[in-house]
Amino acid sequence: MAKYTREKIIEAFFELAINHPEKTSFTMVEIAEQAGISRQAIYQKHFKNFQEIIDYVHNLIDEQIYQIYDNYDMTSNVNPFDYVAENVLPTIYKNRKWISCLYTSAIDPSFEGFIVSTYTKWSMRNIHPKSEIFHLPDEVLIQLIVEQMTMSIKDWITQEKPTPPGLFKEDFLQLVKSPLYDYLTMEP
Numbered sequence: 001m002a003k004y005t006r007e008k009i010i011e012a013f014f015e016l017a018i019n020h021p022e023k024t025s026f027t028m029v030e031i032a033e034q035a036g037i038s039r040q041a042i043y044q045k046h047f048k049n050f051q052e053i054i055d056y057v058h059n060l061i062d063e064q065i066y067q068i069y070d071n072y073d074m075t076s077n078v079n080p081f082d083y084v085a086e087n088v089l090p091t092i093y094k095n096r097k098w099i100s101c102l103y104t105s106a107i108d109p110s111f112e113g114f115i116v117s118t119y120t121k122w123s124m125r126n127i128h129p130k131s132e133i134f135h136l137p138d139e140v141l142i143q144l145i146v147e148q149m150t151m152s153i154k155d156w157i158t159q160e161k162p163t164p165p166g167l168f169k170e171d172f173l174q175l176v177k178s179p180l181y182d183y184l185t186m187e188p
Contacts, residue, residue, distance in 0.1 A: 006046050008035040010060075013053055014101055021105035025050050054108055061098060062118060064091055069122045080127055081176045084149065085169035092157055093165040100158045112154070120146045149176060 012035035016026050028050070032039040047053050068087045072080065092099060102111040120143055129141035152175050156162050163171070 005035075005037060005041055008037060009042055009046055009053070010057065011035070013057070013107075014098055017101050017105045017107040018097075021101075021107075024106045024109070026107075057098070057102070057108075058111075058114055061095060061102075062114075064095065066118065066122070069119070069126075072126060074126050080123075081149070081173060085172050089153070089165040089169055089172065092153060093162065093168075096157050096162060100162075103154050103158050112150075115150055116143075116146055119150065152176070 009031060012031050013026070016030060016034050017023070020026075028039050028042050028047075031053070032042055035042075047056065065088060068091055071087070072078075072083050102108050108114075123142045123146050124139070127142055127145060129138055129145065131138050131141055134141060152172060156168055156172070162168065
């Protein structure tokens with residue numbers, strides 16, 4: 001029963017954020033009313049405050065995606081971008097309602113930074129950039145790689161009807177394989 005109530009609270013949180021994208025927080029009363037439960041039910045067994053809900057949502061999303069990242073075997077010779085396209089994009093798509101909401105509403109202004117920070121840590125252990133070509137430290141190149149990759153994913157998943165991951169993975173790989181120089185046409 002407690003798990004079901006927690007799910008109702010989280011669903012109510014997202015319904016409020018989707019319906020009021022400009023709001024940066026909601027009271028426990030608003031969340032309880034939306035969930036159809038008492039405010040005491042939230043406080044007693046689930047969340048003490050709004051920030052605990054945000055932290056719980058971060059953990060839920062991150063747990064699923066980060067588990068996939070943790071399964072990556074650097075010694076397998078699978079390019080990390082191919083791995084993301086094949087394994088991470090489907091999970092992001094499955095959670096698209098929540099992830100899109102966190103990107104597009106004001107409810108969690110730290111979400112994008114949280115995502116970049118989390119996956120930069122993973123990338124520092126698993127990606128080896130060609131820093132000698134660009135004359136930049138590995139940390140800077142990894143940050144650029146993660147930011148470009150997460151921006152591509154954000155732009156995909158926040159569309160009203162994102163392309164299913166089986167189709168988007170080809171676009172994603174094309175985006176990461178092509179230099180920015182190739183994104184332009186010189187035709188008027």
